[in-house]
Each structure stands twice: as C-alpha cells, then as structure tokens.
C-alpha cells in the first residue's frame with residue numbers, strides 16, 4: 001500500500017459546481033483533517049442554475065422514499081439555516097399549488113397526503129384563501145406549502161468554497177481532468193496542464209460530464225447525459241405574482257405544468273420547459289456556460305420520452321412550447337394574460353441522465369466503484385438538495401478511503417497538490 005506521503009490528497013473531487021463543493025464541504029466537516037482537493041476546469045466558482053434558477057424546491061411532488069424527496073425536503077430546511085448563518089440572500093415565500101379544473105382536484109388531494117407524509121407544512125385553501133396569498137391568482141382550490149422560496153445559489157456555492165478553503169481544503173480552478181488512472185492503491189488523475197494528482201478516493205461531481213469521467217475511470221456509468229434546452233418566459237407585469245405559484249403537476253407529462261416563480265430580482269419567470277437541445281444545439285449558451293462537447297449534443301435526439309412529449313402540446317418546430325400555448329396555460333392561473341404579456345427569458349440548459357433503453361433517470365443517481373464515487377445524475381432540485389446530497393457523497397467517499405486502511409487524522413489541516 002502507498003504511504004500517506006505518496007498521496008497528494010485523501011479525497012479528490014472533480015467538479016467545483018454546487019454538488020462538488022457541498023461534497024467537499026461535508027468531507028471537511030465529517031472528517032476534519034481529511035485532505036480534500038477540488039479540481040474545476042473553469043477559471044472561477046460558477047453555479048449552473050444560471051439566470052433562471054434560484055428556486056428552493058419543497059420536494060412535495062417526489063415519491064416518498066425517493067432520494068429526491070428526502071434530500072429536497074431536508075435540503076430546503078438546511079439551506080435556509082445555512083443562508084441565515086452566512087448572510088446569503090434567501091427568502092422563504094412558501095409555494096402555492098393551484099387546481100384550476102375539477103380533474104386536477106384528486107391530484108391536488110394526493111399532493112396534500114404526500115406533503116404530510118414528507119412532514120411538510122401544508123395548508124388547504126379555497127378560492128378566497130388563495131387570494132390571501134396571491135390576490136391575482138384564480139383557482140378552484142390550492143395548497144400552500146410553507147417551505148420553498150428563492151435563494152442566491154451562487155452565493156451558497158461561493159460560501160461553500162470559502163468554507164472548504166478555511167478548513168484546509170484546496171480548490172484548483174482551470175484544472176481540467178483529462179485522464180483518470182485507477183491503481184490498486186487509489187487513483188491518479190492528470191489535468192490538461194500535465195499535472196498529476198494522486199488520491200485514495202475519487203469523487204466525480206462533473207455534472208454534465210459525469211458519465212464521461214466515469215468512463216475515463218474505467219467504470220460503466222450505465223447512463224449517458226443528454227443536453228436539454230430550457231425555454232422560459234417572463235411576465236411583463238411581474239406585480240401579478242408574489243412568490244411561487246404552480247399548477248397541479250400532471251405526472252403523465254414530464255414537465256410540471258405552468259409554473260410562475262418570482263425571483264430575488266423581482267422577475268416573474270414562467271416555465272421552464274425542457275426540450276432536447278438537438279437542432280439548435282450549437283446555439284445553446286446558457287449564461288455563458290456549458291460548452292458541451294459535440295458527443296453530448298449529438299446524442300440529445302435519442303431521448304424518446306422527450307420526443308414523445310414534444311408532440312403532446314402546442315410546440316414550436318424545435319420542440320419548445322409556443323408562446324401562445326404558454327399564455328394559454330398561464331391564463332388558467334392568471335386570467336387575462338396574453339402572448340403580449342410574456343417576454344422570452346434567457347434560455348438555459350441542463351442535462352438529463354438517460355438509461356440505455358432511453359428511460360430518463362428521475363431520481364439522484366450515485367454509483368460506488370473501487371476508489372470512486374460517481375454522481376451520475378443530479379436532477380432539477382439538486383441545488384436545493386445540495387447539503388444532504390454532499391453529506392451522502394462524503395459518507396460514501398470516506399467509506400471507500402477507509403477500505404484502504406486509512407483513518408482520518410484527529411487533527412490535521414493539510415493541503416495537497
């Protein structure tokens with residue numbers, strides 16, 4: 001077995017997005033003295049949510065027992081405490097889920113049961129009570145979930161990075177991992193500048209590139225990441241909405257119905273709707289981010305589910321919902337809204353892990369391998385869930401490292417690389 005000095009660090013995290021940073025943060029908290037390095041190919045801290053993100057999800061619509069339900073529900077509460085502790089902008093607005101047709105009432109009732117099973121504060125509302133929270137919104141019935149809101153996730157990511165640094169961890173920017181070599185004693189990773197980092201355990205939090213990193217490590221990820229383009233609109237009259245207002249989601253559709261989100265900047269975003277970034281792949285430039293390799297873009301069209309759902313609603317040629325159809329959906333919540341009241345919002349992009357048979361992965365997907373933990377899918381609530389998710393990744397990474405006979409030192413603050 002290699003000696004302690006032969007390792008540049010104990011745990012090496014690839015990817016300095018919110019998931020990699022929360023994993024590194026959890027490692028420094030769970031096992032102080034563990035030498036943690038994060039390698040991030042970009043030249044500074046970034047957060048992928050982009051301009052349209054910032055929603056703290058409640059987790060109410062996720063199946064009981066799923067990782068997404070557990071971590072999103074818990075993550076929202078932990079995030080509020082983290083933001084309060086570190087002075088990060090964050091508002092708990094609560095979320096209104098509104099039924100606008102009788103056919104939606106059973107699903108609304110199902111959400112009440114589910115929310116209570118998750119331990120969420122849920123209040124059932126009639127039309128008059130809806131107006132107490134959102135005077136302009138109309139509906140037959142609604143529920144208000146007392147958690148959920150908006151948050152400066154870029155601020156959270158920056159704080160996590162600072163905390164990792166303060167605890168002795170190291171974050172190297174401009175460090176793109178190009179090879180991963182698994183050895184009997186751990187992993188040796190090479191970055192594009194030719195430097196090699198040796199670690200006991202690798203944590204793969206490369207987001208859209210996590211499938212590729214897993215393959216570089218010699219592991220079969222069992223999934224591949226498909227790039228989706230997210231289109232949104234904004235309300236030209238944002239004062240119509242105070243917080244988060246969602247139509248009752250229809251599980252038969254992959255997108256969750258009309259969603260109105262008032263961001264920290266006061267903009268009310270409508271959507272997003274995600275469609276495969278196929279024909280227009282070359283134009284996907286969300287917030288100056290995500291330079292996807294052609295291999296990822298080229299595979300996008302292979303997601304049959306997404307293509308199937310494209311045909312379900314009034315959509316433009318490239319699959320994004322037409323403004324007319326969006327206005328029609330919004331009118332169910334906000335009567336009187338027309339196409340002219342919607343302005344295109346900067347589009348974003350996200351990735352969706354897809355199984356070999358084309359089935360999209362709904363939940364978080366983590367996979368352990370010798371000397372490695374891969375985060376292969378982080379769904380749309382990943383920023384909300386990042387603190388509990390990071391703890392689980394850290395737990396698994398420490399188990400892997402301990403399997404080599406290593407024990408975290410009681411007190412040691414060592415940098416590596």
Ligand SMILES: Cc1cc2nc3c(=O)[nH]c(=O)nc-3n(C[C@H](O)[C@H](O)[C@H](O)COP(=O)(O)OP(=O)(O)OC[C@H]3O[C@@H](n4cnc5c(N)ncnc54)[C@H](O)[C@@H]3O)c2cc1C
Pocket residue numbers: 014015016017018019020039040041042046047048049050052053054055056057175176177178205206207208209230286348349350351378379380381382383384385
């Ligand atoms: C448009 C959008 C809006 C969203 N909005 C919300 C929201 O409102 N609320 C919410 O809870 N969640 C939201 N999410 C989900 C959540 O924010 C994302 O899933 C989460 O940011 C993903 O974080 P990550 O760390 O897994 O990935 P990323 O942020 O993509 O980080 C991965 C990092 O790995 C780096 N990397 C990749 N390959 C290499 C390599 N070879 N070497 C070194 N580094 C590498 C990349 O540069 C990148 O910085 C949103 C996501 C998107 C895309």
